[in-house]
Amino acid sequence: MSRKILVLPGDGIGPEITAEAVKVLDVCRVQGLDVTLEEGLVGGAGYDAFGAPLPAATLDKARTADAVLLGAVGGPKWDGLEDIGKRPEQGLLGLRKELNLFGNLRPAILYPQLAEASSLKPEIVSGLDIMIVRELTGGIYFGQPRGIEERDGQRVGFNTYVYSEAEIERIGRVAFEMAGKRGNKLCSVDKANVLEVTMLWREVINRLAPEYPDVELSHMYVDNAAMQLVRAPKQFDVIVTGNMFGDILSDAAAMLTGSIGMLPSASLNEHGQGMYEPCHGSAPDIAGQGLANPLATILSVAMLLRYSLDENALALRIERAVGRVLDQGLRTADIAYPGTRQVTTAEMGDAVVTAF
Amino acid sequence: MSRKILVLPGDGIGPEITAEAVKVLDVCRVQGLDVTLEEGLVGGAGYDAFGAPLPAATLDKARTADAVLLGAVGGPKWDGLEDIGKRPEQGLLGLRKELNLFGNLRPAILYPQLAEASSLKPEIVSGLDIMIVRELTGGIYFGQPRGIEERDGQRVGFNTYVYSEAEIERIGRVAFEMAGKRGNKLCSVDKANVLEVTMLWREVINRLAPEYPDVELSHMYVDNAAMQLVRAPKQFDVIVTGNMFGDILSDAAAMLTGSIGMLPSASLNEHGQGMYEPCHGSAPDIAGQGLANPLATILSVAMLLRYSLDENALALRIERAVGRVLDQGLRTADIAYPGTRQVTTAEMGDAVVTAF
Numbered sequence: 203m204s205r206k207i208l209v210l211p212g213d214g215i216g217p218e219i220t221a222e223a224v225k226v227l228d229v230c231r232v233q234g235l236d237v238t239l240e241e242g243l244v245g246g247a248g249y250d251a252f253g254a255p256l257p258a259a260t261l262d263k264a265r266t267a268d269a270v271l272l273g274a275v276g277g278p279k280w281d282g283l284e285d286i287g288k289r290p291e292q293g294l295l296g297l298r299k300e301l302n303l304f305g306n307l308r309p310a311i312l313y314p315q316l317a318e319a320s321s322l323k324p325e326i327v328s329g330l331d332i333m334i335v336r337e338l339t340g341g342i343y344f345g346q347p348r349g350i351e352e353r354d355g356q357r358v359g360f361n362t363y364v365y366s367e368a369e370i371e372r373i374g375r376v377a378f379e380m381a382g383k384r385g386n387k388l389c390s391v392d393k394a395n396v397l398e399v400t401m402l403w404r405e406v407i408n409r410l411a412p413e414y415p416d417v418e419l420s421h422m423y424v425d426n427a428a429m430q431l432v433r434a435p436k437q438f439d440v441i442v443t444g445n446m447f448g449d450i451l452s453d454a455a456a457m458l459t460g461s462i463g464m465l466p467s468a469s470l471n472e473h474g475q476g477m478y479e480p481c482h483g484s485a486p487d488i489a490g491q492g493l494a495n496p497l498a499t500i501l502s503v504a505m506l507l508r509y510s511l512d513e514n515a516l517a518l519r520i521e522r523a524v525g526r527v528l529d530q531g532l533r534t535a536d537i538a539y540p541g542t543r544q545v546t547t548a549e550m551g552d553a554v555v556t557a558f
Numbered sequence: 559m560s561r562k563i564l565v566l567p568g569d570g571i572g573p574e575i576t577a578e579a580v581k582v583l584d585v586c587r588v589q590g591l592d593v594t595l596e597e598g599l600v601g602g603a604g605y606d607a608f609g610a611p612l613p614a615a616t617l618d619k620a621r622t623a624d625a626v627l628l629g630a631v632g633g634p635k636w637d638g639l640e641d642i643g644k645r646p647e648q649g650l651l652g653l654r655k656e657l658n659l660f661g662n663l664r665p666a667i668l669y670p671q672l673a674e675a676s677s678l679k680p681e682i683v684s685g686l687d688i689m690i691v692r693e694l695t696g697g698i699y700f701g702q703p704r705g706i707e708e709r710d711g712q713r714v715g716f717n718t719y720v721y722s723e724a725e726i727e728r729i730g731r732v733a734f735e736m737a738g739k740r741g742n743k744l745c746s747v748d749k750a751n752v753l754e755v756t757m758l759w760r761e762v763i764n765r766l767a768p769e770y771p772d773v774e775l776s777h778m779y780v781d782n783a784a785m786q787l788v789r790a791p792k793q794f795d796v797i798v799t800g801n802m803f804g805d806i807l808s809d810a811a812a813m814l815t816g817s818i819g820m821l822p823s824a825s826l827n828e829h830g831q832g833m834y835e836p837c838h839g840s841a842p843d844i845a846g847q848g849l850a851n852p853l854a855t856i857l858s859v860a861m862l863l864r865y866s867l868d869e870n871a872l873a874l875r876i877e878r879a880v881g882r883v884l885d886q887g888l889r890t891a892d893i894a895y896p897g898t899r900q901v902t903t904a905e906m907g908d909a910v911v912t913a914f
């Protein structure tokens with residue numbers, strides 16, 4: 203039976219980068235991959251068409267898809283929306299929650315061909331290969347109660363950072379298993395010296411450890427983790443943390459590589475159903491100019507094939523093709539430097555197809 | 559009338575670094591500074607002596623002091639304490655809360671003499687001079703309700719991230735005023751696309767802006783701020799943010815300089831009463847060996863003189879003396895490299911006194 207991929211271009215550069223990723227999916231189909239593609243609207247595009255960042259039709263399609271490929275959401279056009287529930291980001295958060303995509307995998311890899319792009323010294327980052335496992339459907343992003351209300355004559359804003367043992371355990375397992383497939387080192391990040399919710403986090407992660415005797419587990423406070431990522435990022439293999447700390451640390455880690463336009467991500471539920479998207483945002487300032495880098499989205503297709511469709515061989519072929527176009531010296535504007543050849547978004551996509 | 563400074567050496571390297579800072583205070587007294595020094599126990603030292611990380615006697619002395627100079631708290635010896643209320647960190651958090659030290663100033667400055675120490679490329683960090691203004695007595699660190707309890711048959715951990723308009727306004731004013739005395743640029747960091755509490759934060763900061771027409775205000779999401787600190791830190795002048803984001807970002811910013819052993823901090827209340835401490839921790843692994851760098855604590859004395867005692871001339875003399883010992887090539891182990899002369903904690907303190 204043909205498997206279904208839902209493509210959600212979204213906003214800003216989303217449509218142009220997903221178009222290149224679809225070219226790569228098409229060449230996989232020529233190679234025998236049996237998938238059906240559908241399209242849908244999300245984010246600002248969803249709001250403009252249906253008044254909702256996550257239109258019901260999109261959610262329905264997503265539920266029945268084996269995997270979702272998302273471009274990016276958001277832009278200044280919708281920043282002024284008073285009703286936070288209508289903002290583009292809510293399309294993303296809604297998909298994560300509704301599809302129960304609790305396991306967010308965010309690799310931070312330094313491509314040797316792009317070593318120059320990092321703001322860090324080469325010896326600090328060369329060979330960098332970290333996997334951040336971020337919990338994505340709980341924590342302070344979704345905790346209740348939340349809101350802004352009047353108390354004692356002034357307004358007060360509040361959110362709730364909450365995790366249950368079961369939520370911690372399931373993301374912990376994803377992380378231990380990931381570490382077992384990689385360098386066997388797992389660092390769990392919390393603020394257990396101040397926050398009760400992360401004391402429970404640490405306790406549950408510790409409780410899982412004996413089940414994964416090959417994995418060396420350590421714990422780090424989030425402030426120290428932010429420092430260590432800057433000081434000596436290669437000390438890390440897999441990092442596991444909650445939704446908000448993961449948001450912050452994964453962006454810092456991505457930026458260490460200097461090439462955030464290269465980094466894909468996967469968000470998975472317990473059935474292997476997943477949403478795949480580049481780590482970078484919708485970059486409205488460069489949208490429609492052929493300047494965007496489609497490689498993070500193309501590499502997200504590789505993750506999609508690996509994690510949701512179990513097509514590891516095709517995933518590897520995509521990753522190798524990306525390596526080859528970099529070896530050829532082809533660069534979109536964000537990663538170009540003297541001595542390389544600057545190409546457009548579409549030229550980059552075509553080059554990957556050719557190198558496949 | 560003689561002003562009072564309470565010295566709290568604390569744990570780990572705390573006693574040896576505060577001893578050097580006291581040498582510098584003593585030379586200021588020789589120069590006519592009229593202060594009385596007292597000592598007290600805090601952190602693990604407080605727990606060992608009185609069973610409490612913030613003994614009542616210490617808090618009483620702190621309340622009547624014009625300023626507190628703190629070394630550092632914490633260490634593996636107390637990590638196993640089951641009762642979180644007894645842990646060394648609670649001494650620090652208790653002092654902040656009881657003295658109402660809501661305004662935490664954390665400079666991240668790259669000393670030209672130490673440019674090599676950064677893990678970032680020289681062109682990215684040379685001349686770096688950021689001031690992070692962190693709210694220190696509110697937010698998720700102190701929010702209620704908090705705890706770990708059983709719900710539906712499993713344990714759940716929870717904390718509350720909460721700010722009132724008044725709390726945001728007073729830290730906002732500190733930050734706008736600080737920016738006005740520096741480069742006139744203020745960046746407020748929040749996660750207003752997801753968290754209601756930070757929507758209120760952004761609203762209140764915006765509301766203050768017209769009162770400070772010379773200061774250029776911008777807003778940034780915390781994940782982006784973590785990236786931008788790695789990518790191009792010199793874009794920042796003053797950053798203002800809440801307690802937890804400030805904890806994470808100030809440590810990342812400090813590490814950009816590569817010399818966290820050089821960075822002081824101040825925590826102030828509305829009356830100018832303050833607590834001053836190095837940004838680094840208690841480093842139990844090197845305690846008692848003469849390896850610790852006393853300069854962050856000595857520079858904290860400079861901040862103390864400037865902000866709590868209004869002795870700017872003496873503060874400048876200390877800062878210049880520190881610059882001179884660096885020029886002389888003197889380095890403690892943490893900042894030593896080939897071609898410099900490695901000195902002990904005490905030798906470094908003596909050198910600053912000599913250069914004063």
Ligand SMILES: CC(C)[C@H](C(=O)O)[C@@H](O)C(=O)O
Binds near residue numbers: 291449781
């Ligand atoms: C757009 C935003 C809601 C989102 C998040 O905070 O999770 C983004 O920053 C991300 O990391 O995917």
Ligand SMILES: CC(C)[C@H](C(=O)O)[C@@H](O)C(=O)O
Binds near residue numbers: 647805
């Ligand atoms: C020790 C700890 C409680 C403290 C904090 O998180 O505030 C420390 O990290 C700091 O930044 O001063």
